[in-house]
Amino acid sequence: MVKAAGPGRPPTSVDIARVAGTSQATVSRALNGGRVAAATRERILAISRELGYTPNAAARSMVTSRTGLVGVVVSDLTNPFYPEFLEEIAACLGARRQHMLLQNAAGGGDREAVELLLQQRVDGIVFTAAVEGSEAVADLVARRFPVVLANRVVDAGCDSVEGDHPAGAAAVVDHLAGLGHRHIAVLAGLPGASTSARRLAGIRDRLTSLALPAPDVVETGFDYDRAVRAATELLTGPQPPTAIVGLNDQVAFAALNAAAALGVAVPSRLSVAGFDDVRQASWPTLGLTTVRQPQVAMAARSVALLNERIDDPDLAPRHEVLPAELIVRSTTGPAAS
């Protein structure tokens, strides 16, 4: 007979954890059907029976009320990164027999999307395009609602998965510097988007550490048409850059198209690089040099973290960084002299 809980109060999962010699989180997972070694689960269940443990109603309801629905919030499906990423997320959810409910939060307005998903009683939400200062994300985290940020990271104390932006940025700068580029322009994205902010910081840092000039930076909001106008202005200005880095492939394609429209040859007169490696980047007609995001791994880890969080809302927030890789194709070459 294991040592019983103190007199005068019903046993809790903390008591079980103390007796079992495990963390309370492990007890929670074992009792709620989460991932835990079979032997551990058996021992925890035996102890909970011996202690006369009854999960409280709220906890029990939380378990039984699962819908198997997972909300996914995106912001721009016409950026091909998102459909590709969603396909991976849907596959990961499908493998767990969960269903994806998709909401489009155009322009960063994610509150309405979240409300709709909560009305549909999703078990958790994956944000693929959160921006810094999102109140919707902060509210959910404050209510301990299961949330994971996939691809974007904001300062909200929740689980998140992203690519290694500093490493990716350093790789693209090293590549361009090695080709002799000294005058580099950057088509930036949304100021509050971590993908944009971290990639830009990475580029600046690497240029500084190589003692190369700071880049020209133009905001585009990751909008294709704005990026075409920005690239056109850069290329028709008094001192056109010899290389343009788009902080996603979408705006890098805009630079390629602005150059094509102006008759600026790529890569002999202008080098262009992007971030993401969407499928079109590998098309022979485009051949974009780009920093590949770990889409498949990001989707898998995001879904795994979300489900661990659904099983155990008490876990400390996790942050995972997955490797990014420079893919050199035909849009980058030696700097024009």
Add this chain to the structure above:
Amino acid sequence: MVKAAGPGRPPTSVDIARVAGTSQATVSRALNGGRVAAATRERILAISRELGYTPNAAARSMVTSRTGLVGVVVSDLTNPFYPEFLEEIAACLGARRQHMLLQNAAGGGDREAVELLLQQRVDGIVFTAAVEGSEAVADLVARRFPVVLANRVVDAGCDSVEGDHPAGAAAVVDHLAGLGHRHIAVLAGLPGASTSARRLAGIRDRLTSLALPAPDVVETGFDYDRAVRAATELLTGPQPPTAIVGLNDQVAFAALNAAAALGVAVPSRLSVAGFDDVRQASWPTLGLTTVRQPQVAMAARSVALLNERIDDPDLAPRHEVLPAELIVRSTTGPAAS
């Protein structure tokens, strides 16, 4: 005092219609808040009060249980046509304060998507990628659940909206024939997809009426990678075509990329044309000649038809055909001799 309903039974909407001298459908719209002239609505409401009409519980529940949610079923978000089309549909729904719940029915398996949407109690469903023989669509229609087919049409007796495929096909054939092309290949899509079947029939018909040879036809399932392989085989075969028509832009891009990989110059050695006019088609780096689908109008009409159907499930099925337009760009030119 208007003539009362017969003795011994409560008045129905048919009685109101008879007294009002309108159709029962108009009465239904007036009582359910649908679109009807203000004067007509007032008169119908007055008559229904005089007759002592009480809507039955089922009808009342149908009205009060509206969720404002509309399901949209897509099949391949990585074909850029669908994200663009969804953006238009979302805008039309948003203008009516309705919300879009998106479901991906990959590979034509739409039953699971439909079940999930029904669980979420959507008021109606827009199918953007229905294929012939869809049991899910047939079931919904049999149950008089509001459904509209947008872009695709199947023989299921429900509302549908599509582009004018015969006219689009004729325009692209006339264009290529005028450039001297006699050996045309077609990258077809899904056999059960009306977009593929009708465009192909239109191309065959026009070639026949111009007394030109029938096209080589290769199935691709609208899959990009299959289309690249098919185009590569055509271009490396004993008698390569002088023109390839892709039955959507996605597979036309595949033909362009297959040609680029093989060093086959476009348009001097090979002309390529597509259908849809997705945004990338207008990129200067691609410049695809294509038949533009009336995306914006199709979205608007689909949402309008669905809402009319939600207001009045008794309407006869409507089928609308919207004009398509050939956009000539840089991938088509005179046939190589």
